[in-house]
Amino acid sequence: MLRLLATPLNETRRLSPALWFLLPLAFGFLSLIVGQDANWDLQNYHLYNPYALLTGRIGTDLAPAGMQSYFNPLLDVPYYWMAMNLPPMLVAAIMGTFHGLNFLLLHGLVRRVVPADTGKLAVLLLALSGCLGASFISELGNTMGDNSTALLVLGGLLLIARHWSRIGRGGVRAGLICVAAGLAVGLGVGLKLTNAPYAVGMFMALALIGRPSARRLAVCLAFGSGVLAGMAITAGYWFALMWEHFGNPLFPQFNAIFKSEFAQEITLADTKWLPGNMWETIFFPFVFTLWPHRFGEVAMIQLLWPGVYTLFGAWLVRSAYRRRMPSGAMCTPIEVPVADITRFMLIFLVASYGVWMAVFSIGRYAIVMEMLLPVTAWVILHRLTSVSRARRVAAWLIGCAVALSLLRFDTWGNAGFAQESFSVDVPPVAQPENSVVLVLASPMAWILPHFPPALAFVSLGSFPESQGYWQRAQAIIDGRTAGLYAIVPAVRDARAQSIQRLSDWLDGHGVQNGDRACSAVAFAMRRMPRLQLAVPVQPDGALGESPCAFELPPAHRRDVGAENRQIAKTVSESLRHRGLSLLLETCTVRSAHIGSKEHVFQFCSAARSPHGPP
Template sequence: MTAGQGQGGTLPGTAAWHALVAGSPWLVPLLCGLLSMLAGQDLNWDLQNYHLYNPHAWLTGRLGIDLAPGQWQSYFNPAIDVPYYLAFTYLPGWLCSFLMGALHGLNFPLLLVLVRRLLPEGGGAHLPFWLAAAGCAGPGFLSGLGNTMGDNLTALFVLGALALLLRAPLRAPLPAPSPASLPAPLFVPATGQILLAGLVMGAGTGLKPTNAVYALALCVALLVLDGPPARRLRAAFLFGVAVLAGIALSAGHWYWTMWHQFGNPLFPQFNDVFGSALAPPIGVGDTGWRPRTLMEKLAWPFLFTLDPRRVCELPLRHLAWPVLYTAGIALLAALAAGRRRLAAIPREVRLLMVFGAVAYLLWMNLFSIYRYLAPLELLAPVLCWLVLAALLPGRRVLAAWCVGLCACSFVTVENWGHAIGVKPLSVEVPALPAPARSIVYIVEAPAGWLVPFFPPEVAFVSLGAGFPESPGWLRRAAAIRASRPGPAYVMLPALRGEPDLQRAAATLQRYGLALDGDCRPYRVSAGRAVLSYVFCGVQPR
């Protein structure tokens, strides 16, 4: 009996399996596209709030017409959402979903490249495939597959920067450390690699600023390169400069627009620094997810694995985090006690370990929002493998079981909202007799996604719907109202079939407005989902 027969026709070692693994860099993105298409059009809360509105407002020049229909997120850099908006506008919904899923699936070939460069002799034929597949089986990645939140999308930039830095020839396994051992070959990325990696990382950070934790983590990790301190500092400095250049390329235009329009390039965030009159002097940030005490910080991976809602609205439980955290602490203890030698850990692996540790600490202390861990979740299985291999050399079976345990986390996957079915998004826009003279108030989010379906002459103004208002903001809202003497309206969702008119009336009352009793229902259809809204008249009190 031959080896292939002994394994069976479709098991690893056969020609079919080898062909599948060889074609996986193309097949996995296609599979991700199909899964996204089957899930249906993206319908997550953030999409309904601002992911459709922001690119629409930018491309159609609405920045000086509206006031925050998508809450304070209305002023995020819209460049990241332009590809989806254009696909949504000009392509069938199912094709739009497929393309977004396939784009997210490109994280797999990037992971594959990284794993092959980190493992001795490339890790063989199958191990890189399994580690990359386990990375893409994480609950965070799968829950965001094909949606517009940007976490899976900008993970491409983080993994791409790492792949560029680790573009070094594959090495043979290092000899066991001993006085007679020869020194390992130097791992020193070329200046061009460092600059290009920084540019890519910066571009991802400009598109989604939460990626700044990964930019800073990789900058710190470059300090573990070979050579004298001056060389390492130079590498970190060049990387940092390139990151700033990448941010300028992907977000500089938007920061300039915000500065020109509002006097704050990050409006309304960090307004305690820039002092725009249209927002109060606050930093703006969602800090409610972070651990509250030192003991919680020390046990954080265990706590948010046991109770995922500590870091996420969805119960996304990934078993990699307690495994990786425990193994990482054990490796540090072994190095401190002298039972393991740092020189036995390849420099490339050391760089990735430092990157992962610093990125996790920054994430925990700044955000602790699970979605922002997307790049680290993709890297978690290979990091588990590398840490366990350094801690327990030769115990590949134990490492394999731990990585397999990580991959099993996909059973906890939920999603952020999809419209099942192929029917495209459609809105029954109420008839407006004088759109150029009209204003529509938004007092309850999310509603920004409906703006593109209304006549472009209508102005939309948010009141009491999540934007940090200031006296200057209220003056701007009053000026818009004064310039539009025609009919005024308020747009409300009809949850469980009935709008909350009492709450809307209370909100409008604070601004000297009142409902006039004329309410007209209309529907929003996406796939098989039907959402109900009402459009009510508004008048001065």
């Protein structure tokens, strides 16, 4: 990699333009290898929310996906349409390729902030390394939105970088460029509010570059107005809709401020990921690298974060030391001058990191910063040491980080491909236009688009409920008198089902008990945690050949029916204080699939108490 990073400019002219087409497609291919998206948020709201928006269900249903039912669904509309109309593999390839477009924007940004003598191939590898970080790969092709909105944030950064000299001269055209950059970032913030730290970081970077002047103030105001306009375009309609229905544009978040009667007066800020003390705050990149679950549910090894943090600290210390030295007391400095656009990127990164850590400290919200870490390491190393040594250290640091990300990467949940992206065994419902379904299982809102659209869905127990919320739920329930049903959690014996599927596959391929193939399968199963408890099925004394089949010993079998009956009974008891109950004898277990991955739920009839809640 060092040789590639040090490749001279005249040796890199042979890079084919086809790379700009093929590399995004490569991310689409990698998305196919990972499989169909099946993350928790998709199951909860990424499929339901666009369905509710497109079919006008905001006033019909009540929080079937919990508080996430009221997150802006605009970003999920394209995926919803594709999932319902296109083959699953094509959807995954499109999503992965779309995320791969980040490489093109990152490449354009990298080539403008690195030292002038950096080769074209080195620029390409730095940009590619930025798209191979653990967080970016973990979300490749999925619907969580961080990779998708990163395109808008990087687009704003690139727009400023491309026109940096014109922005410095000021004028109307410079203002329009800043408005356009702010617009791009604002669109991303409106689609996903967790991009707000990047808008703040970019504003601060624009404000801190150069001497204070009316020109710089105008640039900042132009950028800020663009951000507000972008947010209005992608989220203004949603804020207005939430205000109309609930009296809180961010419902149910920040309800301590807006005081909507339909939710508790709480802020709903997720603070469990924030640094716990001063030392964690100072050394946070080392903390979440040593303990990956400290900043996200999925463990991701982030080698570049502490590396860049250390390099940046060394650079600050060295710069402070040099400023204290008398003029002429030191040798000629070895670092190359830092261009203003490079300084702009570094300030953006530092400011965004500070806001992110103070507000979220959640790893997947830092994907844009993660993508900039390789080029940041490259730039700082060129300030700290000689060019040859800087490139050698950068090659090792970035190469090891990328290798570790690819070898140890995890995802937020995927499934194998099937004929349909989603399929649900929908139970029959009489008079759906006059019936209500209580959603008492989570995350199960993804199955609701497959039910009759005339139904109304109401969630109980997964929302910060207030008295006003319950009164609204009660009005929906009482207003539909034909039928009351409930979606209730269910369990399945996944281990037994896996063993049965394997036995059926072996039988279908003619593998017989006693064959070498059967013995090899049994040997392999003993080394697989999910299947190691299986034992061969013994023939019933009949002569002749018997299929190669396995089963769980009786001591390890689960009585799934009894477990599901107990779950339904517990749920029914929890509804008593609301004047509701489940008709337990009507509960049936239904199957639903995300790709090839099975999920189960119980569908029960429910009853209203003639006396209502106590």
